[in-house]
Amino acid sequence: xxxxxxxxxxxxxxxxxxxxxxxxxxxxxxxxxxxxxxxxxxxxxxxxxxxxxxxxxxxxxxxxxxxxxxxxxxxxxxxxxxxxxxxxxxxxxxxxxxxxxxxxxxxxxxxxxxxxxxxxxxxxxxxxxxxxxx
Amino acid sequence: xxxxxxxxxxxxxxxxxxxxxxxxxxxxxxxxxxxxxxxxxxxxxxxxxxxxxxxxxxxxxxxxxxxxxxxxxxxxxxxxxxxxxxxxxxxxxxxxxxxxxxxxxxxxxxxxxxxxxxxxxxxxxxxxxxxxxxxxxxxxxxxxxxxxxxxxxxxxxxxxxxxxxxxxxxxxxxxxxxxxxxxxxxxxxxxxxxxxxxxxxxxxxxxxxxxxxxxxxxxxxxxxxxxxxxxxxxxxxxxxxxxxx
Amino acid sequence: xxxxxxxxxxxxxxxxxxxxxxxxxxxxxxxxxxxxxxxxxxxxxxxxxxxxxxxxxxxxxxxxxxxxxxxxxxxxxxxxxxxxxxxxxxxxxxxxxxxxxxxxxxxxxxxxxxxxx
Numbered sequence: 001x002x003x004x005x006x007x008x009x010x011x012x013x014x015x016x017x018x019x020x021x022x023x024x025x026x027x028x029x030x031x032x033x034x035x036x037x038x039x040x041x042x043x044x045x046x047x048x049x050x051x052x053x054x055x056x057x058x059x060x061x062x063x064x065x066x067x068x069x070x071x072x073x074x075x076x077x078x079x080x081x082x083x084x085x086x087x088x089x090x091x092x093x094x095x096x097x098x099x100x101x102x103x104x105x106x107x108x109x110x111x112x113x114x115x116x117x118x119x120x121x122x123x124x125x126x127x128x129x130x131x132x133x134x
Numbered sequence: 135x136x137x138x139x140x141x142x143x144x145x146x147x148x149x150x151x152x153x154x155x156x157x158x159x160x161x162x163x164x165x166x167x168x169x170x171x172x173x174x175x176x177x178x179x180x181x182x183x184x185x186x187x188x189x190x191x192x193x194x195x196x197x198x199x200x201x202x203x204x205x206x207x208x209x210x211x212x213x214x215x216x217x218x219x220x221x222x223x224x225x226x227x228x229x230x231x232x233x234x235x236x237x238x239x240x241x242x243x244x245x246x247x248x249x250x251x252x253x254x255x256x257x258x259x260x261x262x263x264x265x266x267x268x269x270x271x272x273x274x275x276x277x278x279x280x281x282x283x284x285x286x287x288x289x290x291x292x293x294x295x296x297x298x299x300x301x302x303x304x305x306x307x308x309x310x311x312x313x314x315x316x317x318x319x320x321x322x323x324x325x326x327x328x329x330x331x332x333x334x335x336x337x338x339x340x341x342x343x344x345x346x347x348x349x350x351x352x353x354x355x356x357x358x359x360x361x362x363x364x365x366x367x368x369x370x371x372x373x374x375x376x377x378x379x
Numbered sequence: 380x381x382x383x384x385x386x387x388x389x390x391x392x393x394x395x396x397x398x399x400x401x402x403x404x405x406x407x408x409x410x411x412x413x414x415x416x417x418x419x420x421x422x423x424x425x426x427x428x429x430x431x432x433x434x435x436x437x438x439x440x441x442x443x444x445x446x447x448x449x450x451x452x453x454x455x456x457x458x459x460x461x462x463x464x465x466x467x468x469x470x471x472x473x474x475x476x477x478x479x480x481x482x483x484x485x486x487x488x489x490x491x492x493x494x495x496x
Contacts (some may be wrong), residue, residue: 009147011229011237016295018468023203027292030340031466034459040402041456043410044449048487051445051494054436058429065427068418077414084406091403094339098358105270125408132412133422296470325382335388338462361392367382368389375383 036087039080092117135161139219140171142183145230153230155221156180162213168220169197169208172234185234192348195284198225199234205289207348225289227298241285244301248309248327253320271316278311278356280349287343287353299332303343303353306334310356313363329364337361391458391481398455405448442495450488457484 021027053064067073095117096110137159145153158175166174169187176183187197190209197208200223202216213220228236258265287303294300309328313321328334334357343353416422425431435441457480464476 009232010151011231012145012147012153013229014226016227016292020292020295021466026342026345027340030338030342031463034338034463034466037456037459037463040406040452041460043406044452044456044487046414047445047449048490048494051491054429054432055494061429061432065417065424068414068424070418074415074418077410077418081407081410081415084402084410087399088403088407091399094358097352097355098362100274100359105268107270107273121404124404128405128408129412132426292466296465322382325384329382329384329386329389331386331388335386335392338459338466361389362396364382364384365389365393365396368384369393371383 033086033090036083036090039083040087043080043084088121092121136163138162138171138213138216140168140175140213141219141221142172142175142234143221143223144183144233145224146232157219164212164214166213167209168199168201168206168211168213168216168222171213171220172208172222183234184232193282195282198284198286198289199223200226200289205286205346207284207286210348225285227289227291227295228285236285238285240298241283241288241302241304244305245283245308247301248305248312249320249324250308250312252312252315252318253323254317255319265317267316274316275311275314277351278307278314281307281311281347281351282349284348286346286348290342290346292340292342293336293338297336300336301328301333303357304351306337306360307351307353307356310360313360325364325367328360329368334360334364391454394451394454394484395458396455398451398453398458401447402452402455406452409448436495446488446491446495449491450484453484453487454481457481 017023021031050061050064053061068077092114096113099113101108101113139157139159141155141157143153144156158179160171160174160179162171162174167190169190172183172185172187176185185197185199187209188194189196192207192210195207198205199208200206200221201208201211202221205225208222222234224230224234224236228238228241231237281304283304285304287307288294291300291303294302306328309324312318313324337354337357339354339358341354344351344355347353412422413427417424417427436445461476461480464480465473469476
C-alpha cells in the first residue's frame with residue numbers, strides 16, 4: 001500500500017516572527033533604507049502645502065515660510081536630510097548592480113558608474129544652489 | 135580533546151507535534167566542519183537524527199541548514215568558528231519533513247517553471263557547426279550559471295517568507311542566465327513567467343540572497359536587471375503595440 | 380522588442396525607480412536650499428519671498444520641474460511604503476495597502492497638477 005497524503009505525517013511550517021528585520025544587521029539596514037521613503041514623501045508633501053499656501057495669497061505663504069525658523073521644523077528638516085542622504089548614497093551604490101552600462105562590447109566598471117553618479121549629483125546640487133540663491 | 139555543544143532542532147511528527155531542541159556534546163578538532171559534527175552525532179551518539187548531505191565539498195548543494203540563524207552549507211563552516219557552541223536548524227521558510235530535512239517541491243517546481251534550457255526558434259543543422267560565443271558574451275551570464283540549487287537564498291529571502299507564490303532568487307537567476315545568453319531566443323516565453331506578478335516584481339532588493347550564496351551568484355542583480363529590461367519592453371509594447379507580439 | 384505583460388507591476392516599478400533617481404539627485408539639495416539653509420540663516424529669507432517665487436513660477440519650465448520633483452518621488456515612496464507595510468505583517472491587507480499607497484501618490488500628483496497648471 002502506497003503512502004497517501006492522508007497518511008503522510010504533517011510538515012511543520014514555522015511562522016515568521018514580526019521582528020524578523022532585527023535578526024541581522026543587514027535586514028535592519030534594509031528597513032532603515034526603506035524608511036527613508038517616508039521622509040522623501042513628507043518633503044514632497046511640504047512642497048505641495050507650500051504651493052497651496054502660495055495660491056492662498058501673500059500672508060498665508062509668508063506665515064508658512066516663517067515656520068522654517070521654528071526649532072521643531074529645523075529638527076524635522078535635519079532628520080529628513082539624514083534619511084534623504086541615506087537614500088542618495090544607498091541608491092547610488094545599488095545603481096551599478098541594477099544597470100550594466102555597456103560601451104560597445106565592453107562593460108563599464110561598477111566603480112566608474114558609481115563615481116559618475118556622485119559627480120553628477122555634486123554638479124546638480126551646486127547648480128541648483130546657485131540658481132536659487134542668485 | 136576539545137568538546138563542543140551542538141544544539142539541533144528536532145522534529146518528529148509521528149510522536150511530537152512541534153519541533154524541539156536537543157543538545158549534543160561531542161569531541162571536535164579544528165578540521166571539522168558542522169556537517170562532520172552532525173555525522174559524528176549520527177554515527178556515535180544518536181542514529182535517529184535526520185539530515186541531507188552528499189558531497190562534503192560545496193558542490194552538491196544538499197547540506198544547506200540554518201547555522202546560528204544564518205543559512206549556510208554545513209560542509210563549508212567550521213566548528214572551531216563557533217567556540218560558544220552552535221545551533222543547527224532546518225532552512226527557514228520551507229516546510230520541515232523531519233529534523234533538518236526540508237520539503238523542496240515548491241523550489242523544484244519554480245526552477246522548472248522558468249524553462250531553464252536553451253530555446254531556439256529554429257535549430258540549425260549539425261553540419262553548420264556549433265553556436266559561437268565570444269568571451270565578452272560569456273561574461274554577461276557566466277556567474278548566474280554557477281548556482282548549485284542549495285536554496286540558501288530562499289531561506290534568506292524576506293519576500294519569499296511573506297509570500298510563497300514569489301518565484302524567488304535562484305529561479306530568477308537561472309532564468310537570467312538563459313535570457314542573457316547570446317545563443318538564446320526564448321526571452322519572450324520566459325518573460326511570461328518572470329514578468330508575471332509572482333515573478334520579479336515583489337522583490338524589494340534586500341540583497342540577502344546574494345550575501346548568503348555560497349557560489350557567489352548575485353540573484354539580486356539578476357532580479358533588478360530583469361525588472362529594468364521588462365519595464366522597458368513593457369512600456370515599449372504600450373507605446374508601439376504594432377511591433378513584435 | 381516590446382512585450383505585453385499581463386500585470387501593471389512594470390508601470391509601478393518604472394515610476395518607483397524614476398522617482399528614486401529624482402529623489403536621490405535632487406531632494407537633499409532642496410532640503411538644504413529651501414529649508415535648513417534658510418532656517419539656519421545660511422541663505423537669506425528673501426530667496427523664498429512671495430514676489431520672487433511667484434515670478435519664478437511664471438516660467439512653465441519651473442512649473443514642470445516642480446511637478447516632476449513632487450510627483451515622481453511620491454510614487455517612489457508609495458512603492459517602498461507598501462513594501463514596509465507588507466514586511467511588517469500586512470500581508471492579509473495586500474489590496475487595501477496597495478490602493479492606499481499608490482492612490483496617495485496619484486492624489487498627490489493630481490493636487491500638484493491642479494496647483495501648478
